[in-house]
Every structure is written in C-alpha cells, then in structure tokens.
Amino acid sequence: MSISPLLFKALRNLETLNSWQTQIPIQWKNKKKQFTWNDSWKDVTPWYVSFFLLVILHTFFGSLGIIGYMRMVPQTDKFALVVRLRCMYSVLGSFLGIIIAIVICFDGKDYIEFINRIITFDQHATAELRRLEVKPVEKFDPFANAMYLVVLLLSIIPPVYCIPPVIHGHTVLQYIVHQIYPNFMKKIGFRLMIKIVNYFVMLVSVTEIFRLIPLMFLSLSLPVITARNELESMDRYGKMVIKIRRLELHGSKVIPHFCAMLGIYCQGYILISIRRQISAGHDFIVFVVSITLSVVANYFTIVLYPIVPQNVYPAFPTVAVSTITVLHLLISIAVDVVVKAKEFTVEWGKLVPVRNRYLAKKFRALRPFQIVFGVYDFPLVVFSRSLKIKTYQTIWDYTINTALTWPLSLFQK
Structure with a gap:
C-alpha cells in the first residue's frame, strides 16, 4: 500500500491551517487574547505529528546511508574531504530532527500552536482587537523565524545529499557486516543474503527520500508566510511614516529615504502573500509534477551509472528540485496575472x-x-x-513598483 495518499492528506491539512482563515477561535476575557482548541484540531494534530515524524524518518535513513558512504570512501580520494563535510552536516541535521520529533511526540499541541502563531496572520482577530481598542500583538520575531528556517534547511538538505550513496548501496548495513562479520563474508550464501537485504534497504531509502522531496518543497511555503507576516508588521510603520513625509520636512534626508525603503518592504509584503492565492487544484498539479520529476531523477541516476561520474550524481536531485521550484513559480504567476x-x-x-x-x-x-x-x-x-x-x-505591480522605488530611494532629497 502506497503511503503517498496519506502524506498528501497531511499536506492538505497543513495547507488549510496556514490559510488566512485560522482554525483557532479567539475568546476575549478581560481584553486578553486566549487561544482555545476546537474539534478540528483534534483531527488535524495526528497529521501534523505524522508529517514531521516522516520527515525525521527520512532524514535518519539518509544519514545512515551517507555515514556508510563516508566509511567506504578511500582516504586518498580527492573528494573525501567534501564527502566528510557533507556527512557531518547530515548527521547534525538528523540529530536535530530527532530532537524535534521527541518534542512533537511529548508536547505536539504546544509546538503546533507555536508554529501556527508564527506563520498565521488572522485578519478577523486584528479587526476584533482594533474594535476593542486593544493593541495588536506583533508577529515580528526575527529570532523565532530564523530558527524555523534553519530547522527547515537542516531537514531538507541531508536527504538530498544522501541520495548518491544509497543508490550505490553504500548503506550502514554494508559497513557493519564488513566490520563485524568479515569471515562470514567469504561464504557465498551469507554474502548473497546480505546483498539482497542491502538492496532492499537501498531501494526503500531511495524511494522514501524521493517521496520526501516534493513534500518538503511544498512546505517551503511556510517560511514564505512567515516572511509575509514580518513585512506586514513593517507595513503599519510604513503608513505612519508616509504621513510624516507629507509634512514636507525641508532639509531632512532621513525621513524621505526611510519612507522609500518602507515602500519597498510594503511591496515585498504583497509579493510574498502570493503563495496564499494558489488553490488546492494548483497545489495538486505541483504535487504530481514534483513526484514525476523525482521519479525521473531516480531513473536517470540508476540507468546512467556507467556513464556519469560518481561525483556528478548530486546534480540530479538538485536539477529536479530546481525544476519544481521554477514550475511552482510559473504556476503562481499564471494564477495571479489575471486579476483586479x-x-x-x-x-x-x-x-x-x-x-x-x-x-x-x-x-x-x-x-x-x-x-x-x-x-x-x-x-x-x-x-x-x-x-x-x-x-x-498583479505580479507586475509588485515587481515594477519594487524595481522603481529602489533607485528613487537612493536619490531621494
């Protein structure tokens, strides 16, 4: 039974929770914002946990494969240093991922609330805050957002780096057998059994890693939403400073320059919010294209083994992910170019x-x-x-305005 429908359902729930219509109702007591959990969270929380656990599982298997690859590389190989650096990075990402998995298992509810409070901006809550004359809570937290991006990168890069070693069968199983049972390796039956088991480990690892790539790519929308929230908070200050600019403070170059820079941030905030406008149908198209490109990349890395040098194999998943990124961007532009x-x-x-x-x-x-x-x-x-x-x-409004306001800010008088 394929696990792809399960992952796709988890991904759709993840995308739904990151929409503008938040699933967390807000109760007001003594003018303080308190988050309460409704029934929908009880159904979605297991999908969150399963999604993150799958990410950790893939990262763990990828690190095992690349550790085996590190052990099998000769010391005289000119790429040995690069390989070892990649291995250290993968191991670091794996341990960090395991820690996150433990945190989610023991306290997943609070972790999900923390993520949602960072990446979700609720217009209705803001309107209610203004109606009650309560100062809105700013979402501008550079440290938390930076940590989230670091964790995300550490979860994505190790599986991509571990694809070449597992394709060649350089798994930790092969290394352990050679080190612990060197005498048994001389027997044909035992050696054949180990090769068969190692082949299945290699096959499962490669398959699951390539299934992970499109899901991790789609999850990149989360830091995009995070950046949008940061720029949204800057937009409030931008409106305030633009009013000061209208006073025409002669002889001052600081205020106009600052206003021009804030104009760029405001345009960037609109541009970043483009990710929200993609419907479920477009997400499904990107999902299918991602899996197709991953399978094609997997096929070429195996078929072209005698032709392509070993150190070129990391280019295949890189090209696949890059192609997915370009397609996703083109779909975003196609969705937003016909508007207003x-x-x-x-x-x-x-x-x-x-x-x-x-x-x-x-x-x-x-x-x-x-x-x-x-x-x-x-x-x-x-x-x-x-x-x-x-x-x-429109996408043209964002890009042209940003391109034009940047030189204007440099020559502002």
Missing part, C-alpha cells in the same frame, strides 16, 4: 460619457488583462481583465 479587472472596468466605465454607454458595455465585454505599472501605488499604465471571484494585485 472588476474595479478597472467599473472605473473605466465611469470615464466614458453617457452617450457612449454602449461603447463602455462593449469594452467591459472584452475583459482585458490587468497589468499595472506604477510607483507608490500611483498607476502609470493599467491594463486589466475581468474576474468575478476575487480581485488581487
């Missing part, structure tokens, strides 16, 4: 004289694309296309 047409067509219709209402109606029927070029939210060129469901900023 309803307001544009309405405003354009207002500009058309009354005698040309028929022309305005025909124009709305064209549903053009929406592309905005502007600086500091002042559009210079606008094209749009009608969209009935929701309206969003």
Whole structure:
C-alpha cells in the first residue's frame, strides 16, 4: 500500500491551517487574547505529528546511508574531504530532527500552536482587537523565524545529499557486516543474503527520500508566510511614516529615504502573500509534477551509472528540485496575472460619457488583462481583465513598483 495518499492528506491539512482563515477561535476575557482548541484540531494534530515524524524518518535513513558512504570512501580520494563535510552536516541535521520529533511526540499541541502563531496572520482577530481598542500583538520575531528556517534547511538538505550513496548501496548495513562479520563474508550464501537485504534497504531509502522531496518543497511555503507576516508588521510603520513625509520636512534626508525603503518592504509584503492565492487544484498539479520529476531523477541516476561520474550524481536531485521550484513559480504567476479587472472596468466605465454607454458595455465585454505599472501605488499604465471571484494585485505591480522605488530611494532629497 502506497503511503503517498496519506502524506498528501497531511499536506492538505497543513495547507488549510496556514490559510488566512485560522482554525483557532479567539475568546476575549478581560481584553486578553486566549487561544482555545476546537474539534478540528483534534483531527488535524495526528497529521501534523505524522508529517514531521516522516520527515525525521527520512532524514535518519539518509544519514545512515551517507555515514556508510563516508566509511567506504578511500582516504586518498580527492573528494573525501567534501564527502566528510557533507556527512557531518547530515548527521547534525538528523540529530536535530530527532530532537524535534521527541518534542512533537511529548508536547505536539504546544509546538503546533507555536508554529501556527508564527506563520498565521488572522485578519478577523486584528479587526476584533482594533474594535476593542486593544493593541495588536506583533508577529515580528526575527529570532523565532530564523530558527524555523534553519530547522527547515537542516531537514531538507541531508536527504538530498544522501541520495548518491544509497543508490550505490553504500548503506550502514554494508559497513557493519564488513566490520563485524568479515569471515562470514567469504561464504557465498551469507554474502548473497546480505546483498539482497542491502538492496532492499537501498531501494526503500531511495524511494522514501524521493517521496520526501516534493513534500518538503511544498512546505517551503511556510517560511514564505512567515516572511509575509514580518513585512506586514513593517507595513503599519510604513503608513505612519508616509504621513510624516507629507509634512514636507525641508532639509531632512532621513525621513524621505526611510519612507522609500518602507515602500519597498510594503511591496515585498504583497509579493510574498502570493503563495496564499494558489488553490488546492494548483497545489495538486505541483504535487504530481514534483513526484514525476523525482521519479525521473531516480531513473536517470540508476540507468546512467556507467556513464556519469560518481561525483556528478548530486546534480540530479538538485536539477529536479530546481525544476519544481521554477514550475511552482510559473504556476503562481499564471494564477495571479489575471486579476483586479472588476474595479478597472467599473472605473473605466465611469470615464466614458453617457452617450457612449454602449461603447463602455462593449469594452467591459472584452475583459482585458490587468497589468499595472506604477510607483507608490500611483498607476502609470493599467491594463486589466475581468474576474468575478476575487480581485488581487498583479505580479507586475509588485515587481515594477519594487524595481522603481529602489533607485528613487537612493536619490531621494
């Protein structure tokens, strides 16, 4: 029985909890925010735990494989130093992952709440805080976010590095047998049995590692949401400083320069929030493409063994993951490039004289694309296309505004 549907369900629950509509209700007692757990968390928590435990399992197997590879590499090999450094990094990631798994098992509920409070921004809670005149709790915690990114990287890189050794059969089982039972290795039956067992260990390790890669790639959306929350807190200060800028403080270069930099952060905040706009259907497409590319990479690493040098094998999973990243980015742009047409067509219709209402109606029927070029939210060129469901900023607005505000901030007077 394949474990992929189980992982996919866990991934979907993970994505749901990281949406803008948080699953944690808020109760107000004496104007203090208290988190309570509803019934949905009871169903989702096992999926969180199983997802993280699978990550730790893959990392552990990957470290075993690369430790065996480190033992089998000759000391005179010119790549021995690089291999040993990779091994040390993998072992470090494995031990750190095991510690995280223990923490999740014993206190998973609080750990999940901690992650959710970092990566989730709830608009309804903020509105309620403002209504009750309570100062909102800022999510800007660079230390916690930095630690989360480090843990995530330590969980991703070791499995990728361990793919070459397990493909060649350099597992810890082979090393132990050679060291502990050297005499038995001379017997054909025992040697054949060890090779068969080692082959299955190698096959399972490679398969599970390649299954892990697309899941870990999709989980990269979590630090993106984290960065979005950090920039959202900067946006509040940006609005305040822009008001100060309107006072036209002559002779001061600090305030305008600071305002221009905050404008860049605000555009970055909008750009980072693009990850939330991908629907479940697009996530499923990326998931399928990720698994397909992983299988193709696995196939080439085995088939091209006599042709490709051994030290080139890490390039295969790297190319696979890079391709997945590019595809994910292209899908994000394709989803967000057709946006915000309803307001544009309405405003354009207002500009058309009354005698040309028929022309305005025909124009709305064209549903053009929406592309905005502007600086500091002042559009210079606008094209749009009608969209009935929701309206969003376009990817062009983010990139062009950021590109234009950066040089303006340097020459601000």
